[in-house]
Amino acid sequence: MTRLKLGRSKVYDLIRSRCPVSIKIPVPTRSAKLSEWLPYWLDNVIKPRWKLSTHDKYEAHVRLHLSPMLGAKRLESLSVADVRRFLVRLENQTTAATAKDSHRVLRSALPPACSEELITRNVAKLVEPPRADARELHPWTLDETLDFLAASRKDPLYAAFVPAIAMGLRRGEIVGLRWSDLDLDNRVLHVRQQTQRRRGALYDDDPKSRPRRVVPLPAFCIAPLRWHRMRQTAVRAKAGEQWQESGYVFTTRTTRTGRQGEPRNVYRSFTRVAESVGLRVIRLHDARHGTATLLTAAGVAPRVVMEILGHSQISTTMDVYTHVVQDTQREAMSHMDRLLRKRRPGRA
Template sequence: MTLSEYLTYWLTHVAQVKVRKTTYVNYESWVRNYVAPGLGKKKLGRLSARDIRAFLLKTAQTCQCCAQGKDKNRPKAKQRCCALGKCCHQTPSDRTVRILLALLRSALQHAVREDEIPRNVAKNVELGMGTMREIEPLTAAEGRQLLAAARGNRLCAAYELAVRLGLRRGELLGLRWEDVDLDKGVLTVRQTLQRVGGDLVIVPPKTQKSARRIPLPPECITALRAQRTQQLTDKRLAGDKWRENGSGLIFTTKFGTPIEPRNLNRSFQALTTRAGVRKVRFHDLRHTCASLLHEQGASARTIMQVLGHSSIRVTMDIYTFVRLDEQRDAIGRLGDALSGDGDPADS
């Protein structure tokens, strides 16, 4: 059995049953676009750690636009790089290479459990430290600036929830009116909206901890009441064109249909320009929420529960950015302690 043959079996009979649909779609894409072309012909029983290491190194250095023929698949009028002999050097990110190794480890571990191979050779492959994307969340002043510019925007309430509660994009777009209690001031995350295999679908939250209840601050309650009024106006103006289909989503188009996630990204980029703040990703609003909560003295466990992380380590390692001023203040306090006059209270 070749690695490609085994991965086809693993995707169909293991991954598809075990993981969420969105995760399965990603697995299938990584196998089809990366693993099968680069390593798929290797016999499963003869696969070595050296083979996997060489594959990952080559993948990291290969332009995927060329390898996958992305530019050639565009209409001729829109071809701009590889199809014209102008390589765009679109190499995979460090994160993508690490994901490929993790996928191989998971698939081969199942092969060990089913006695297809004696050991998981992918476990013997180690990668360098790599580089993490530098993320500098918005400051409190930039957050105020952004939210001020969002007033009057159709998605104003979405931006309020993203900045103040750190909701993920899919969690926002999958939020229903039945998930919020504006009188008690509580929001419950129960589902998420994502594009899977070309379709917009409702799927469960990312992890078990992602399903959570969060208190709503007054600003979010006010924004959601305005959103409800706007949606009722949209429904009246749309008339027979309204297509809610009983979903009860809070954030919809003018005709009641779900919002395309990429359109939210485009709307956000236009908002940052209008607000005059730094260009950040929509997901960075989640980092902004975590860092601002941290700056206001919230405990790591509280931040973890607000954001719906599966572990406190994720919260501390990724989402709590410590600004230079905060570092300077801490070092200053240390200096004051070290230059004390010997008072026993200082010991």
């Protein structure tokens, strides 16, 4: 038996001759540099499909970290070692969290290059991202929460603080709330949009993580919202023709023209009230952590907490927000203590 030795080109010719359809094997050509590809990806993939906040966050990582450190590399020559060295260097210069976020941006930018047959694999996916320590959360205790609510009763934004604490609404969701989103008679709130300030202007966008959600309104929230609507009606009547009807629940207080309120002003008022009664200052977003903590302490199932807070994944609720208060932990240990001390009948 004679063994034939064929060159690679002849092997390809033999395969093509025996296949009814011609085979095209994609071979990467000399592609653009990473500093050229990333702006193209931002403009043609991220900007048309993702939120403006997501685009701005990705653009910052491209401009500050990826392009300066890896931009000279061509797509087809970018290696696993290049990505690994980049992450180590960036973590040393900044933080592990920043390096982890830049890794996520790079990992997201390479699949479209694979789709366009500029590269054959996503090398960033082969590199494990840095481990960033989770931010330690210290939400208010129940007593601190009650002290804040008592101190904020006379504040014009009291009706905003109540749902933020009782329902875990995000700051943008509060400012983006319209009267058409509220059904006070049936105690229902529709979270349909959030308001953010980007590039010097306010704009409404879909809520974070989940497009929309419907949440029952606690009875505790009804009276403050009704009172707020009465006060807004009085301000509208006094403003007359200067009032610009926008439909938003929380409008700017300085000009009294009905224009939408500023997200940062909600936090400023929140901080001012906390400082006035000697409470430790926390982020308004930490009120969401406090909501999850109190709901968990009350025995509410994590899946229900997830729906109320609008998380896209149950892991977010479990890993980030369920910080059970010390009294609840003590109660749980007392149950364990009673179980272990229980004697079986007939035993000494």
